[in-house]
Amino acid sequence: MKEQLGLLYQLQQIDTATARDSDALKALDDGSGTAGELEAARADLEQMEAESTRSQADLRDKELRLAGAEEDGAKRAKEAATSTNPKQVEALGKKIAELDRLKDKLEEEILALLDQVDEQDSSLQEQRSRISELERQLEDKQRAFAEQSARLQGELADLETQREALIGQIEPQLLTTYEQLRSRAGNLAVAAVVNNACEGCHTQLPMARLGQVRQGMFIVKCEVCHRILVWPE
Numbered sequence: 540m541k542e543q544l545g546l547l548y549q550l551q552q553i554d555t556a557t558a559r560d561s562d563a564l565k566a567l568d569d570g571s572g573t574a575g576e577l578e579a580a581r582a583d584l585e586q587m588e589a590e591s592t593r594s595q596a597d598l599r600d601k602e603l604r605l606a607g608a609e610e611d612g613a614k615r616a617k618e619a620a621t622s623t624n625p626k627q628v629e630a631l632g633k634k635i636a637e638l639d640r641l642k643d644k645l646e647e648e649i650l651a652l653l654d655q656v657d658e659q660d661s662s663l664q665e666q667r668s669r670i671s672e673l674e675r676q677l678e679d680k681q682r683a684f685a686e687q688s689a690r691l692q693g694e695l696a697d698l699e700t701q702r703e704a705l706i707g708q709i710e711p712q713l714l715t716t717y718e719q720l721r722s723r724a725g726n727l728a729v730a731a732v733v734n735n736a737c738e739g740c741h742t743q744l745p746m747a748r749l750g751q752v753r754q755g756m757f758i759v760k761c762e763v764c765h766r767i768l769v770w771p772e
């Protein structure tokens with residue numbers, strides 16, 4: 540029985556390691572959160588680029604209109620200077636004043652647009668560097684995920700092989716008891732004695748019981764948590 544209990548303890552260690560690795564595998568970050576952030580950031584960038592294109596077109600349009608108004612104003616000023624018809628001079632004066640108001644308005648709008656285009660340029664730059672940073676983070680996360688999941692899957696495969704080899708050596712009835720206990724006791728069916736206490740529930744064990752566990756002549760269970768007790772060699 541002592542040998543069987545030793546094998547059962549080994550099986551418990553394999554099952555504990557398997558649960559630990561499976562949990563670690565599930566908890567790995569595959570980068571999907573960062574990928575989502577990156578997608579949203581790229582969509583924002585596209586929208587920002589469209590807005591910037593619109594502002595620049597608007598700016599060019601206003602600059603052309605300003606140049607046109609200036610040209611028109613100069614032409615009319617020349618006409619007024621050479622005209623001898625007072626009515627025509629007055630009409631030209633009105634028109635020139637009107638063009639001056641238009642030029643003032645356009646100049647003001649152009650200044651505001653220049654500020655807007657500047658702001659948009661720096662926002663675009665910020666957004667592009669944010670995207671580069673997210674791309675770098677995503678790449679790192681995906682690489683780490685690939686490495687860690689390969690390592691954990693390799694470990695799990697090794698544990699599975701060890702388990703297969705081990706269960707062939709354990710008496711079927713003992714194995715059944717083990718599995719029943721394990722499913723009830725949070726994956727821990729076999730508890731080692733640590734500092735004279737049950738590893739599973741930390742209850743101190745009486746001397747007589749410690750001796751029985753150490754001898755390993757028969758199965759000794761913890762009176763509190765009912766786990767199979769083993770003496771760690």
Ligand SMILES: [Zn+2]
Nearest residue numbers: 737740761764
């Ligand atoms: Zn216990």
